[in-house]
Amino acid sequence: MLIRAFVPAHITAFFVPVIKENPQLSGSLGAGINLNKGTNVFLNTEEASLERHIHVAFNGEPVKREQAKITYYVTEKMLPEDFVGEVEIWQYFDFPNGYGFGNSAGGALGTALTLAYKFGKTLLEAAKIAHEAEVIHGGGLGDVVAQLTGGIDIRIREGGPGVAVVDNILRDEYKVLVVPLGRLKTRDVLSSDIVHVISREGKKSLDTLLKNPTPETLMNEARRFAEATNLMDEELKEISREIDKVISLQSSMIMLGKGLFALIKEGEVDKVKELLLDLNLRFDILDIYWGKPIVGRWIGDE
């Protein structure tokens, strides 16, 4: 029997990294959006041999332990000590890796949830292991707890699952435009000397958003943060300004990937499509994913 988990992609609008010795107390403050595409993980286990073998594949291609450290970490922590046999973990990503869509956390959480389902662990047990793997291996700080919550998330207390407090903006009239342009390494940015600027500007943005928690404030602060931290380069700014001409809220940069996102209204979809086709840029228009991740037996296409 295959077990399947779906974890939404998560894009970050602005953030404040908080790193402590205990991974379960580490995390981030900030805000972002969960999307109705993301990561699907399928688990197949066979208790057969005398040894334990873990196999991982990304988008159908087998990958080695070094390329899937987070998944191996999660799998080894979640498997019962006495389990021997074959464990196959198939991860499928709707967005490219390294572009800021929370794929790493999606793979970690999806893997943990399928194993939890299979071996009788709880949602929080699974999510804590996924968060720990993310923090230890530099995958991300706030994606797991945001993905656990869904919606337009505001992370008002940092930490792992059961520690973090995540709130939601309640609005349903927007779709999400994403324009993925390239990679940015989370780890490189977080180890650079602009971290203190990120923290300062992220806190400022969070304070402003909490005073008036609307999509408008979210996008204004996302853009202000992206420019104040200098993470947004000229190319991104230029495309962003073009997009802003045809939508009502400001667009901004995906943290952390080389890419843009915006909240757009139904009536703006056609103009946005026309513009991005003109600019010859890859893009996608998605719905906000409001719920929790899903895990269960996999019967086939829904």
Added chain:
Amino acid sequence: MLIRAFVPAHITAFFVPVIKENPQLSGSLGAGINLNKGTNVFLNTEEASLERHIHVAFNGEPVKREQAKITYYVTEKMLPEDFVGEVEIWQYFDFPNGYGFGNSAGGALGTALTLAYKFGKTLLEAAKIAHEAEVIHGGGLGDVVAQLTGGIDIRIREGGPGVAVVDNILRDEYKVLVVPLGRLKTRDVLSSDIVHVISREGKKSLDTLLKNPTPETLMNEARRFAEATNLMDEELKEISREIDKVISLQSSMIMLGKGLFALIKEGEVDKVKELLLDLNLRFDILDIYWGKPIVGRWIGDE
């Protein structure tokens, strides 16, 4: 424009009441199940008159302030101070009031969510007010945070939204049988001298469930708790024993209503139906509601 919120019904399997001076630190530990029927709340506002008027209706029937204290409390706390005009709150319940389905919390949370949506507040701001109203007016202690989470919930830390920690059992092969037989007043039970027995047995059940968080343990502990606390009377026990003959997990009592519930497998549905028709008892068979409550603009039937 109508705003609509759906909040799942929530039945409690066992619990430990924790009452403190601060309502946001009060709550309960325990476990329960969210159902795919529950409470729908519709909000209509009209900024018109020079005065503020709040109108509340349960299942289409207007009710007075004294009959809807919790809803009035929530509405007055959630409305912007300077709001004048008409506020209509229509609450529709899929289950009867007082039978242990969390209607009171469903009405409170649904009302808070529609008002939050309308007036630009967040999910947690709304949920905190709903929890506070519940605690202050004796509606319930753990329903709001359980309904916010969905699924088969385990409340491992008490408190209001943002304080409580709620976990989930990850299993999807069960449906939920409910047999509502009559009312029980939460407030009467919580002010009686069996509260210390409830606390002791509830903690025992929670410890056992956390060691082995499966539907089997949940139902065994639910039944053990119901009998050890003497909340389950002879009539309930007798029907429960009849039900147990045709299902694989134990049935137990809904806390707190005069009624029974059970987790049943697809293949047991027909036998259960036959039995309950024979016994001439009202019943319903539902799915577990996995997600968060829903709030948004109401366009019409989905």
